[in-house]
Amino acid sequence: MPGAIYAEGLVKTFGKVRALDGVDLDVPEGTVLGLLGPNGAGKTTAVRCLTTLLRPDRGRAVVAGIDVLEKPNEVRRSIGLSGQFAAVDEYLTGRENLQMVGRLYQMRGRDAKARAVELLEQFGLADAADRPARTYSGGMRRRLDLAAALVVSPPVMFMDEPTTGLDPRNRQQLWEVIKQLVSGGTTLLLTTQYLEEADHLAHDICVVDHGRVIARGTSDELKARTGGERVEVVVHDRGHVAAAAGVLRGFGTGDTGVDEHTRRLTVPVTGGARLLAEVIRELDARGIEIDDIGLRRPTLDDVFISLTGHAAETRDGTGEDDGTGRDDATGGSGRTAGAGGSGQDDRAAAGVRGRRTKEAAQ
Amino acid sequence: MSSVIHPVPTAPPGNALVQSVRDSLVVAQRNLIRMSRIPEVILFGLLQPVMFVVLFSYVFGGSMQIGGSTSAADYRNFLIAGVFAQTVTFATAGAGAGIADDMHKGLVDRFRSLPMARGAVLTGRTLADLVQTALTLLVLAVVALLVGWRVGSHGDTNAGKVVAAFALLLLVGYAFTWIGALIGLSVRTPEAATSGGLIWLFPVTFISNAFVDAGNMTPWLRHIAEWNPFSAVVQACRILFGNPGVSQSDAWPMAHPVWASLIYSVVIILVFRTLAVRKYRSAA
Secondary structure: OOOOEEEEEEEEEEOOEEEEEEEEEEEOOOOEEEEEOOOOOOHHHHHHHHOOOOOOOEEEEEEOOEEOOOOHHHHHHHEEEEOOOOOOOOOOEHHHHHHHHHHHOOOOHHHHHHHHHHHHHHOOOHHHOOOEHHHOOHHHHHHHHHHHHOOOOOOEEEEEOOOOOOOHHHHHHHHHHHHHHHHOOOEEEEEEOOHHHHHHHOOEEEEEEOOEEEEEEOHHHHHHHHOOOEEEEEEOOHHHHHHHHHHHHHHOOOOOEEEOOOOEEEEEOOOHHHHHHHHHHHHHHOOOOEEEEEEEOOOHHHHHHHHHOOOOOOOOOOHHHHOOOOOOOOOOOHHHHHHHOHHHHHHHHHOOOOOOOOOOOO | OOOOOOOOOOOOOOOHHHHHHHHHHHHHHHHHHHHHOOHHHHHHHHHHHHHHHHHHHHHHHHHOOEOOEOOHHHHHHHHHHHHHHHHHHHHHHHHHHHHHHHHHOOHHHHHHOOOOOOOHHHHHHHHHHHHHHHHHHHHHHHHHHHOOOOOOOOOOOOHHHHHHHHHHHHHHHHHHHHHHHHHHHHOOOHHHHHHHHHHOHHHHHHOOOOOOOHHHOOHHHHHHHHHOHHHHHHHHHHHHHOOOOOOOOOOHHHHOHHHHHHHHHHHHHHHHHHHHHHHHHOOO
């Protein structure tokens, strides 16, 4: 029984570029799949194929139990799409935008009206309901766009980089909205370049590069594949780097990485916080002054780099402060690690597809 | 958050034609609301033909010979049908720019992901342009009357014929907006759609009988002018308005201008609507 979103061998070429090179997806009902990858990886093309906007050259796709290529119009009744750009008419008010979309979903006039009121309320746009959308802030426009995608409460939602270009506060707000949506049982496919976003929202993650899925699994599985915990130290004095490396070797379970220039050392460990305390005592005993020390679990950044050989950098450079934060000991290394949350982890575990990772042919 | 997910009643997917009309009207309404909130576009759309009426009639009026007469008043009566026809065809650029803008802003993606009639986004836009064109014609007619245009100045006419002339103008204008729709879908930016939507209209409207007597052109140019669909509607209007300068040419569109205008319009709509809707469905 395929999931709410199912794709098999999707191929789409534009001229000589293979935007999709045989993508398989299977998203169980009620879960969130994060499609993660750098610009040009094929994320948007995949979404466009699944939402009937683009016809794949090869492959099969079934959304909400309906064949996308055979019955596109029936698929359209069951999906909501929120794109990279807030696709709202900027000269129409928020209310008019939602009413229009409702009527084009074939709702009756008064139902579309009532639903618009409901959504404006729910998305915190009631006060701005009768202002043209061009007077809205970026965050408000995105919320309006998302509301438009939810007019008929579709069982399957697609969001293509829903928070790209938003400031951190608006991103946080939108995440809350998305979490509430998903808790209501909607199946969601979300593309993002922000590793932190996938970590926060997705049960399963597919890493895409060059039109292929190069890894899939839960956030924790992907991290586990990359390696376990590490202790990371930044010493104050360059002269102490060698001594610190000696200390770390004593605690580590593998090679110690040393970066002379940044005075940063990392070593894989087991033993968690207790071990970290021992490392600190030992460094202190030898008079090695440290600027920073932390227990670090691999972030999705690490996963990405180890899989693709390059970081998931963004075009506009905003990714730097949006990538998974490098947590220090005091800040709680658990933020990244624990982001999956207990409840989410259970669902994620249930949603593991048991597929083998396909390695990209480099 | 129980309110997030609950079924919303949607009307049963009735008859395809009914849905198509309904969706087109929803989109037309959207475009009309939009136009009403950008009044400067309507204003400039009005100023341009008004300027043509005033400039042509006063600058060229004294040196033009129409049907043997050199009177500026006769030239004005001759000119107005041409400016009316030019005005309705210039709506093409607006339609193209509007659709290109929707593509650019991602609205076309939204529409294409909705379970709506396939041609409705384009039909809605062209219908809204038709309404705008009608308003522009109304204002232009008032200006024309102010500068001395009179129906029946050189021939028989009546209210029915005048209404028929305006209806024909609107039909031709509507047909031309479908060419604009195709241009709008084919270019990358709204700016390109505006200039691309206008540039070809200059030869179409000038190699015609709109501003000068086509009979004075070199033969090959005259043939083009006489078979130009644009000339047919101008000729038809001059006859229906009872204005001077009706071409005596025996080229078929000049001899049967009303029929020619109708046939040209229907063919343009059929061809360009088909192409535009196909293009819209595969818009990437």
